[in-house]
Amino acid sequence: MSPVDTWHVPDALLDRFAAVDGAALPAPEQWSVEAHLERCPDCRARLGRAMATRSPELLAVVEDVRAGLDARISALPAPARRRWGARRLTGGLLISRLLACVAVLAAATLLDLVAASGGGAAPSWLLLAAPVLPLLGVAASWSRALDPAHELVAATPAAGLALLLRRTLVVIAVVVPAALVAGAVTEADSQAAWLLPCLALTAAALALGSITGIARATALAAGAWVAGVVVPALALQDTPAALEPAWLPVWCALAIVAAGVIALRRETYPRMMER
Amino acid sequence: MRKTGPEQLSDEQLVRRVARGDRAAFDELYRRTAPWLALRLRRRCADEDLVAEVMQESYVAVWRAAGSFAGASAGGSAAGWLWTIAARRLVDAFRRRGRSAEVAVAAPPEGHAPSAEEEALGGELDARLATELARLSPELCAVLQAMVLDGLSVRETSLLLGIPEGTVKTRARRARIALKEALA
Numbered sequence A: 001m002s003p004v005d006t007w008h009v010p011d012a013l014l015d016r017f018a019a020v021d022g023a024a025l026p027a028p029e030q031w032s033v034e035a036h037l038e039r040c041p042d043c044r045a046r047l048g049r050a051m052a053t054r055s056p057e058l059l060a061v062v063e064d065v066r067a068g069l070d071a072r073i074s075a076l077p078a079p080a081r082r083r084w085g086a087r088r089l090t091g092g093l094l095i096s097r098l099l100a101c102v103a104v105l106a107a108a109t110l111l112d113l114v115a116a117s118g119g120g121a122a123p124s125w126l127l128l129a130a131p132v133l134p135l136l137g138v139a140a141s142w143s144r145a146l147d148p149a150h151e152l153v154a155a156t157p158a159a160g161l162a163l164l165l166r167r168t169l170v171v172i173a174v175v176v177p178a179a180l181v182a183g184a185v186t187e188a189d190s191q192a193a194w195l196l197p198c199l200a201l202t203a204a205a206l207a208l209g210s211i212t213g214i215a216r217a218t219a220l221a222a223g224a225w226v227a228g229v230v231v232p233a234l235a236l237q238d239t240p241a242a243l244e245p246a247w248l249p250v251w252c253a254l255a256i257v258a259a260g261v262i263a264l265r266r267e268t269y270p271r272m273m274e275r
Numbered sequence B: 001m002r003k004t005g006p007e008q009l010s011d012e013q014l015v016r017r018v019a020r021g022d023r024a025a026f027d028e029l030y031r032r033t034a035p036w037l038a039l040r041l042r043r044r045c046a047d048e049d050l051v052a053e054v055m056q057e058s059y060v061a062v063w064r065a066a067g068s069f070a071g072a073s074a075g076g077s078a079a080g081w082l083w084t085i086a087a088r089r090l091v092d093a094f095r096r097r098g099r100s101a102e103v104a105v106a107a108p109p110e111g112h113a114p115s116a117e118e119e120a121l122g123g124e125l126d127a128r129l130a131t132e133l134a135r136l137s138p139e140l141c142a143v144l145q146a147m148v149l150d151g152l153s154v155r156e157t158s159l160l161l162g163i164p165e166g167t168v169k170t171r172a173r174r175a176r177i178a179l180k181e182a183l184a
Helices: A011-018 A027-039 A041-054 A056-075 A086-090 A094-118 A125-141 A150-154 A161-186 A191-212 A214-236 A245-264 A266-272 B011-019 B023-044 B048-070 B078-097 B116-123 B127-135 B138-149 B154-161 B165-183
Strands: none
Touching: A011 A027, A011 A041, A027 A041, A027 B023, A027 B078, A027 B127, A027 B138, A041 A056, A041 B023, A056 B023, A056 B048, A094 A125, A094 A161, A125 A161, A125 A191, A125 A214, A161 A191, A191 A214, A191 A245, A245 A266, B011 B023, B011 B048, B011 B078, B023 B048, B023 B078, B048 B078, B078 B154, B127 B165, B138 B154, B138 B165, B154 B165
16 A cells, blocks of 8 residues: 555644645645545545634534525536537537538538539549538537537546547548548548548547647648648639549548647647637 | 436536536535535634635535536536636635635655555555655745645645745645655
8 A cells, every 4th residue: 555545644634734824834744635635525524624613604504505505506407418419519509510510411412413414623622622611611620619518528627639539430431431421412422532531530639639629630731631722623623633542642641640749639639628 | 318316426517517507406515515614624724714605605606617627528527617617716716815825735754654555545646755745844845735735736836825826836846856856
């Protein structure tokens, strides 16, 4: 057993600490006791008993708060149940954003069908839109303004990279199958051509997010895609080079580098919430 | 399944029960942690009304967000989680009221020599570090307390103590340098 498990606050010290103006205690003692109390339920229970004699007026406040709490909590619904649904993973609001992403996909599919019936060789809207759609979802799931649970998330030990990745997973799990279905409907010849760019862009945005914050990173990645791929494709009326098989190694490399950056900078994600 | 009474459960198990809407578990959690939390808040805020307000908001947040703790079971203590919530609420309360804490900083030591008590405290804090910590000025101590012990960010510390963020950073740096030199 380490000293951390066996040591407890000595009675005399705990007694002095229990007084409200126990500030007479020098900093090292006070800090030691506070650090220990945070971990030790036994000493916390002893502290409660010591406070009965040393700071009864504060215990009266505790009783008042309890009475007020009873009333407030009875008026509240039961706590949200923990379950494995998109709502729990995303704070609920993301659902409407995901629906918006799917709507964009549907619109792109429709445009493709119209273009195909016209017999033109225009670039596929689906190909152009699909890789950036998850970015929109990720940005929405991590935006301070859009997430009503933002404050709770910021105070939760599980915030940070784990939560970000879970939310990203939800986005991808919805958008990718939807895009695959859309591809089957339009009978696009290169079903999977956009999958790798999509993965690489999302990973790059997450990696960049550790530096600039997620909102700015997703905007940058989406902007780069629009400027570098969508605009030239529309101008030339041709399928962009970036979606040709020759580019696959490039997207692959980008995804790997981004994953590496995420792994290296994983410690910085919890603080990102403050931006 | 045999149902154990809330008294026999650990704090973490209680929070998990609260997440399922168990009022008895919530009451037990309050009974166990509220005096400790009230005292810790009171040390950082002389105004008892404000302490009561922050306590109430914190426990309401516990009731609503207990589910989010269950997900963080890896190594997180319920009390530490509770303090994180309460510290943020305290900072928010200060921000709303537009004033800073009259933080009761621990008293400066009187002719300090390491006592037997302090030696015993070695379990929590290195005795040499404790001696050096006691030599820091109250201003530096307050910044260290907020940032190290309470886990607040620079911004939150600046709100809590009512000093500019730049000053928080300077003081934190100075305190670190002082401790490092003393321990070198």
